[in-house]
Amino acid sequence: MFAKPTRLAFLAALGAAMFSLTACNTPPDRQAFPDITFQHLPPINLDVAHIEIASDYRAADVQNENSADYPETPEKLALDWARDRLKKVGSRGQATYTVVEARAVxxxxxxxxxxxxxxxxxxxxxxxxxxxxxxxxxxxxSGKSGTVTETVTRSQTVPENMTLNQREAVLFNMLDAAMKDLNARLEASIPQYLAPLVR
Known part of the structure; x- marks a missing residue:
């Protein structure tokens, strides 16, 4: 005659079954991406005493906005560019760097x-x-002033069978390429249009 399973054995079996189900539903490991930064580049010295860095972009007002799906938001990286590259070296004057748009849809x-x-x-x-x-x-x-405005865009379609990690890689590559493009454009246009204020 078989002995009845003890309560402890029953709970152990139940726990093992639940662990097995949980393991089946474990999401894939999220991949790590390198930081997108411009700290390694030389500063752009401006003949001003103060630099204001701000954003006018409002993600909540954009339909299908998905900046949170990127490894870092485009708005944050656009702001970080100014913190990494712009440097005040003057005794008077001001520079204002504004993120007008950082739309990800x-x-x-x-x-x-x-x-x-x-x-x-x-x-x-x-x-x-x-x-x-x-x-x-x-x-x-010095009586000198000027304005520079730059825009970069990227667009990419993805197939329906793409994995989450593959989609994240697409978004990272889009953002990395866009920021490198923005950096190159600003490196060229700031000396051109703000020449009297660049030191």
Whole structure:
């Protein structure tokens, strides 16, 4: 005659079963991305006594805004650029660096239905990224002033069978490319349009 299982053995078996179910639902490990930074580059010296860094962008006002899906938000990185590159070296005057837009949007794409949907892999979403910044600077001592505005954009579609990690990699690459483009544009336009204020 078989002995009845003890309460302890029953709880142990139940715990093992629950652990097994939990393990099946464990999400994939999130991949780590390198920091996007410009601290390694030389500063852009401005003949001003104060630099204000601010953002006018309001993500909450944008439909399908998905900046939180990026490893770092475009708005934060656009602000970080100014902190990394701009340096005040004057005794008078002010520069104001403003993030005008840092729009990141996920656009669902139309897909086939019925038998056609089962026969092919389609593009499910398009990710659009647009960053605009403005730098205004002036020094009353020299009477010089100027403004620089730069915009960079990126757009990428992704297939419906892409994994979460693959999507995150796409977003990181878009953001990294956009910030490198923005950096290159500002490096060229600041000396051109703010030449009397660059030291």
């Amino acid at each position: 996920r656009v669902p794409l139309p897909r086939s239905s019925g038998i056609n949907a089962a026969l092919k892999t389609e593009q499910s979403d398009r990710y659009d990224l647009s960053i605009t910044v403005r730098l205004e600077a002036g020094n009353p001592l």
